[in-house]
Structures are given as structure tokens and as C-alpha cells.
Amino acid sequence: MSEIVPTDAAGVVAAVAEAYATGTPIAVAGNASKAGLLRPVQAARTLSTRGLSGISLYSPQELVMAAGAGTPVAEIAAAAAAKGQHIISEPPDLSAFYGTSGPATLGGMVAANLSGPRRVMWGATRDHVLGVTAVNGMGETIRSGGRVLKNVTGLDLCKLLTGSYGTLAVMTEITLKVLPVPERRGTLVLKGLEPGRAVKALAAALGSPYAVSGAAHLPAAMAARVPALAWLGGSVTLARIEDFAPAVAYRTERLKVELAGYGAAELLDDGASTSAWAAIRDVVPLVSEAGAVWRVSVRPSAGPAVAEAVARAFDAAWFMDWGGGLLWIAGPATEEAHAAVVQAAGTGAWTLMRAPETLRAAVAVVPPEPAPLARIARNVKAAFDPKGILNPGRMVAGL
């Protein structure tokens, strides 16, 4: 497969314009670190944005950072950290999960709209994308949003392009909202709860006035795979608080009292808290699983029922984040197991995160849109990419 690696936005425009003229499909990628996610793309050529690298604007006091789509996420994180800030949606580092070595890029992070544990309090990655410059499937440059925190001028293409996996346009530059890193972290751990009780405890924590920014439950076997949690023995149910040191001390103490009915909570200190949540964010408990991995988003109280349903259908390894609203599930890479996950998810959202190519090509990897929306989706795809040359079939077969 040949690869085009433009070093500037004009190069991306030229490459797409040529593909448009000849009607040649192209696979759009950064470093392809998440190529194992969703469906494989059939294209003779890859257009990589990794040459569009570098931070073009960083104004910490305005909470904004702009960078080329090919900028490594790690470079963004380091620049922000130097000013005491971070990407608050906590996007996962999936390099171990996918076994890839090329650094994940900003463009890939935004194109996949993956958000970590802090989603429950601070929103998804899409909530922090302020501006995008992109090249549509005709080789035209389009901008949406900007470098200011509030902007409702015209249709919000930032949100549409975020999570569109390069199927509508090739992002060349992205402006993010960044926020201060809290001074301190603290995590309460309840031990030995079964999933139903755990989600009730997490709902109480998330419904408390103490601004809980992480709420997860790991069954014993999963917790055993996270060094910061293994020593606790048994299942763990975690609630995180992040703020200035005195606030963390006060709120963890109060929350402990509020959750007393669920058992005596242990307190993970700043260091243990940081490493435990990084492991949850990066799906560490499922990295070594063979077979397929799904990500299911349902209403939080439905989480335990989803886990129970998939466990009945196959030998499932799973854990919950977002207070029960997000399940990571590993199981056999078969169409039967996939169907069981889809059925368990009900009206929630699901994504086939990792599986052999044969399964990814054979099944729907995200929920099919119902009839009127499927028509609109085709129209919108055509509005950006009339010849269907950008990442064809990446999300949905034939689109």
C-alpha cells in the first residue's frame, strides 16, 4: 500500500483533490495506531497527516491550544503539563491495547472521540474541540469553530467531524480547550461489592455535591490486573475527587461518610489514584485478553444488567466506568458473541473496539442508524465526500 505524507495543509489539499479527480479511495490516518478499531478500509493508498505536526498556538490563560492534526498526543500533553494544564476528557492511550508503537496523534484522538473516566464530570473529547480546519472529499478547505471557548456561528462541524473517523474530511489542524490539572487527587475504594450494589454506590457518589470525577467498578479478576488495585483483593468500586488539596481532603472524608452504607472505604492517595485511573482509562485489564473487545455505553443504572447478560452468553471479562454507563467487555471473536453484546446493549451505543479483521469486516461495528437517519447519514456523507473516497467503509459498510 502506498502512502502519502504531506508536510503541510496544501499537500493534503493536493492529495485529496487528486484522489477526487481520479475517484481513488484513500485510507486516512495519522500513525494508524487505532487501525484495529472499527472496520478495515479497502484502499490502495493511505494519506497520513503525521507530517502536519507541531503546536501552532498555546495560550494557557485563555485555555486554548491549536496544533497540526499529526502532532503526537504525548507532545500536546507535555506542552500542557509544562503550564499545569491537561486535556481534561482524559483520552485513553491505546498503544498497549492495540499493540502499536507509532505515537497516537491529535487527529486520531479527535477522529475517534474517545474519552476517559472524567467523561462523567467534564464531558467527552468532543466537548473540548473548539475549532477544526479540514479538507473535504473534494479537496476543499473548510474551517469550523475557532480559538474561542464559546462559538455558535453556523453549523457545528467540529462536533460532526469529531468521532467521524476521517470519513467526512481530513482534519489538518485542531484547536482544543485545555484546563488546569487539579492540584491533588484522592480516590475512595469500596471493596467486595457486587455490580448492582457497586453502581448504586457510584450513583450516590456522582449524585453527591462533592464533584466526583471518576466512578468505576472492577470485578476481582480485573482489579487483580491493575497493580495499584490488586493489593486490595476482591472487586473494587472507585470514586475519584480532584481539586485543591484541602478540598480533596474534605470531600473524600465527607463522601466516605455518605457511602458508609456500602462498607468502609479505603482512601487511595495521590500517586495510587493517578496510576489506578490511568489503568482504567487505558483499558489495562483487557490488554492481554485474546478475542474481541467491545465498548458499550448505556444509561448507568443499566450497566450491571448488560454485564450479566453478556456473562450469560459467553465467558466474558469486563469492567465498568462512568458510574456503570460504560462497559469494556472482552469475549470470543465470534458473530454469536457480537450479537449477544448488541442485544445486551439495547438502545445504548456499542463499538467493536478490537477483533480480527474477518469479524470486523463481517459485522456492524457501530449501531446501524434507523431508516430516516440512515438516509440523512448518506446525504451528509455525500455533502462532504460525494465520490466516497475518504476512508470508505471505516464505520459502516458501503459508506
Place this chain on the structure above:
Amino acid sequence: MIAQPEPKRTVMARRDIIVAGLRDLLPETGVIAEAIRLKPYETDGLSAYRQVPLAVVLPETTEQVAAVMAFCHHEGVRVVPRGAGTSLSGGALPMEDSVVLGLMRMNRILDIDYADRCAVVQAGVTNIGITQAVQGEGFFYAPDPSSQLACMIGGNVNMNSGGAHCLRYGVTANNLLGLRVVTAEGEVMEIGGAHMDAAGYDWLGLLTGSEGQLVVVTEVTVRILRGPEGARAMLAAFKSNEVAGACVDAIIGSGIIPVALEFMDRPAIHACEAFAHAGYPLDAEALLIIEVEGSLTEQDYYLDRIREICGRFDPVSMKVSQSAEESLAIWKGRKGAFGAVGRISPDYLCMDGTIPTSRLADVLGRIGEMSAAYGLQVANIFHAGDGNLHPLIMFDANDPASFHKAETFGADILKLCVEVGGCLTGEHGVGIEKRDLMGVQFTEIELEQQRRIKSAFDPGWLLNPSKVFPLKAELPKAA
């Protein structure tokens, strides 16, 4: 004045047939076609523009909305969705040949789920109505536009409304989980739900802020949040806009994100103080209202830090509230700003642009120069944390020349916002007001891209006509 398109003669000629057709679809009180009863729907919060519509329909269910949309699609009739009619950008301005689809009768709260922290409400529920329904359990709905007593959630979704607290809690888009919508062709679709992440395209994100161009929103699933233990405000007054701006930078740079960080310039301070007697210092050039949340001890901790930072900028005065009553008094002036300006001027235009906060002093300086050149007073209210500027331009609507000057002045301010790296609208939307300025921010290629997306949802361009997109140069001429 902003030009409006010619009405469709074919529709105007069939008015009686269309009204009769609508009457077949709705309960008797659900269709308004008498001239005197159409009058209240002729304008919205941008009251300088008025147009009586062909008819008004007031459906009570999503199914009735779908029936109306299918009928209008079949008849080629344009539809203007309307909530409470509080849009400041003319987002609900009718056209002569259009049916206004009023959603105010869809005002029921359908479900509240505290465990999953969400509520399902119909589009005609007021913004404050959501918070009122859940505050007994200590919860609230975060976005709080100034019009929150009247404005409806359906309109909030369509305008992606903000408010004074979005620095911490985000705007409408950040507080939604799902929508029930009706397409231009009359089909009902569910978008999202009670779950937090969508797989596939982010329709929820695209539809939020789409100003009625893509679909009609009938139900909304919102996130509700548990309120903090308490909140408290402080005032800090400074000798210049530059110094106040630098102080805002220093607060944000210290790692503190207050829940609200509001700025007022000298004319705004004076207008608000005369109106509300909030105790604002009249010798200051700029005033900050800063609010923090948490327990009493936490509030003290944050306010001590913020006071220490403000102290480095040679403040004229500082006042930290010691009670809920004092906080209320501090907010009273700011929240009454529009009324306050209305008292000192017969009319005013409330503008809404966003600028990089680092350009605040520069922008206010240039607005001051324009104010002198146009001979019109202006007071500036600014959501300082997020760069959203609201200049209130004072004029006299009885004098057409004064109105024309005010509009031109407003357009110049918005062009300035774009020039310094900001945008045309932070939270009020484009509507008709800023429609013809879209070319200042976007290229024709970019506008065409947005128009194609509009066409993907609404191929006949029947939804909320003549808003958002500049009318094509070749305006259809009267037959």
C-alpha cells in the same frame, strides 16, 4: 434593514386550503389564522423586525408535529419553529408565507432519573422549569441564559445557549444526552438517549445550535447535576479595562476555574448601579464579579486565593460576600443589566460576539472609538472567562437613522470580533441578525459546505427560512 425573501406566491394563493388542511391535523385551538391572533407571533426578542405569518400551529404531541411537518412538506410550505420567542437574533422571525410551529404547549416533564442524572422534557419546558423540577433533590440544570425564566429548552438546544456559568459547566451542547426530533418530511427520529457516548456520527452535536435549520426538536434528554454545597461571589473593581483583563488572565493562569467570571465596563457599572443599587463602585473603570462553589471552608479558600491575586492589580475596591444575601446583591446588578440599560435609553441592541480574552482591552478601546464616531452610547458586559462579549448599543427606535446607525455599529463590532480571532456569535445565534455577516467569518466554500448539510436534512429548504445563511445574491424578485 435586513432584506427578506419574497413570499412564495403559490403558497399565499392557497392560504385558505393550507389552513383548512392544518385544522384537520390538530385540535381546534391548535391552529391560529385570524389576523388579530397572529399578531403576537410577528416577532421575537429582536423586535425591530416584524412579520405576521400565514398561520400559527400549536401542537401538543410529537405525532402532531410530525403530521404538520409531513403536510407542510407535501404543500411546500415553509415552517418556523418557535419556543418562547426570546431569540435576540431573530431566530424565530416568521416569513409572510410561513407557518409558525409553536412548541409552547409541549411543556411537560416526562421523566426525571436521579440515579442516572438525567431528565426527559418536552421542548416547551422553560429552562428554569427543569431546575425547579429537580432542585428539591438538590439537583439543577446547568446552562442559565439570562432569559431562563421564559426561554424554552427546545430553543436552548437550537441556539446552543450559554449563560453566566458556562466557564465551569459548559453550554447547552455539553449538557445534553438525547433528542427526539421530527424531520422536514415529518419522520420522527431518536438521537442519543440516556447514555453518555454516541457511536457513529455525533448527530446530537450537529443538531445542537443548528437554529431550526435541520429538524424540529420535540423532546430533550438533559443531564442534571447535583448542586454544590454552596456558592459565594466577590466583587473586584479596577482602574482600567487593561488591568481587569490582566487580572482575569492571572486568575485562570493560577489554576482556579471560578464557576462565573463576569466583567462590566464603566457605562455598564453605572447603568446597573442606578438600577439595582448593588453597591458597585462608581469610581471604577472595570468591575469583575467572581463566583466560587463548595463548602464554606472551600469557598473561603478559593476566595482568599482570588483576593490575593486581585490584590496584585491595584484594585479600586474588593468586596467578598459574607452571606447568600450579599452574593445575591452582587449578582442583582449584573442580572438586571438589560433592564438597567433599558432604563437609560429608549432602545438598545444586545450584541453577542466572542473574542480571545487577551484582546479584551484592545477591543473595548476600539468599541469606545466607534461609539464616539457613531454618536451612540454603548455598555459592555463580558463573560470574561470564556471571551463572550455583549455590547449593549443604545439608540432610539423612533428615529430610523438612529436604528440604522445602531445596526451598522453592531455589525462593525462583530467584524472586529472576527478580525481579532473571535467569532460572530457566542450564544445568541446567527438568526436573521447576523445572516448577512456570515461571509465575514466563512468563505463561500465553507458556507456551501454548511448549505449542503442543510440540504441533506431539509432538501426543500422549508425549515426556518432566511436565517443563518446569507440570502443568495439573486434574491427572487416579486412576480
